[in-house]
Amino acid sequence: MxxxxxxxxxxxxxxxxxxxxxxxxxFAWEMALDGAIASACGMEGIRVDPAMVEEASEQAVAAFAPDVTLHMIETLCGGEPATVARVTRRVEAMTGQLDAxxxxxxxxxxxxxxxxxxxxxxxxxxxxxxxxxxxxxxxxxxxxxxxxxxxxxxxxxxxxxxxxxxxxxxxxxxxxxxxxxxxxxxxxxxxxxxxxxxxxxxxxxxxxxxx
The missing domain is CATH 3.40.50.1000 (HAD superfamily/HAD-like)
Structure with a gap:
């Protein structure tokens, strides 16, 4: 270093x-957030696995996305606006009060x-x-x-x-x-x-x- x-x-x-x-x-926060994103996508019929979530995370970080969570959701949902909005709301509901x-x-x-x-x-x-x-x-x-x-x-x-x-x-x-x-x-x-x-x-x- x-x-x-x-x-x-x-x-x-x-x-x-x-x-x-x-x-x-x-660590706990990131695990919970990634799990919430995968779960919210699943509710939309979008099946994602941990490797897909990790890849979406790396893409968001490499892109210097100001909102990494939104960038990940957009990637996993194919950018479809209505789906992205619903998944985003669900993720916020799952993690909004989380203290990790x-x-x-x-x-x-x-x-x-x-x-x-x-x-x-x-x-x-x-x-x-x-x-x-x-x-x-x-x-x-x-x-x-x-x-x-x-x-x-x-x-x-x-x-x-x-x-x-x-x-x-x-x-x-x-x-x-x-x-x-x-x-x-x-x-x-x-x-x-x-x-x-x-x-x-x-x-x-x-x-x-x-x-």
Whole structure:
């Protein structure tokens, strides 16, 4: 894996985590979503198997689809608008209240170590109660005044995490995990400063920047 290198004395004071994929494994969520898509398609008489769902997922990720679920449904339903709309509604009904948060093994200890080093931690998390139930909400700051040039962003998606963070002037680390593990940059503007696949590599990547 590749790690970012600090250009000299560190100026990085904050680490921003996109919770899904880095802190939250998202394994249970992705399994439930894929199952819901297959079930909803089946209700329309469209028989799909796990390999077909996986292929639809990979196509959506490779296409940098802003709505991966919708892209998958469109692929599996052949793009027929009325069918896509019905399947989408059924999937939303099946998963809308689903709470499948899975704290990544080792990530809580890493967050504590980063906090102990004096780094500000921020969570990009619309459902704060999930972090509270996991017992890690207190490690994060809701709002901070650290400018983007002094921030490191950790996320699993190039399109939704890495690219906008780089455009804002942050350093970026891609955590390859789950559905987006095969997503690759298409240009320098989308290329992260570091790429990791587990918590140990993430700590090494952050350390390379802040030390």
């Amino acid at each position: 590749s790690y970012p290198m600090s250009p000299g004395k560190s100026t990085y004071r904050a680490v921003i985590f996109d919770i899904g994929g880095a802190v939250d494994l998202e 948060f899975q704290l990544r093994p080792g990530i809580e200890d890493l967050l504590n170590r980063l906090k102990a080093r004096g780094l500000v931690l921020e969570a990009r998390e619309p459902r704060w109660e999930r972090l509270e139930r996991a017992g890690i909400a207190e490690l994060f700051t809701c709002d901070h005044d650290v400018p983007p040039a002094e921030c490191i962003l950790v996320g699993d998606r190039i399109d939704a995490d890495i690219t906008p963070a780089k455009a804002a002037g942050m350093r970026t680390i891609q955590f390859r995990s789950g559905r987006w593990r095969r997503q690759r940059p298409r240009s320098a503007a989308e290329t992260p400063d570091g790429v990791v696949t587990d918590v140990a590599e993430l700590e090494a990547a952050i350390t390379a920047l802040v030390t």
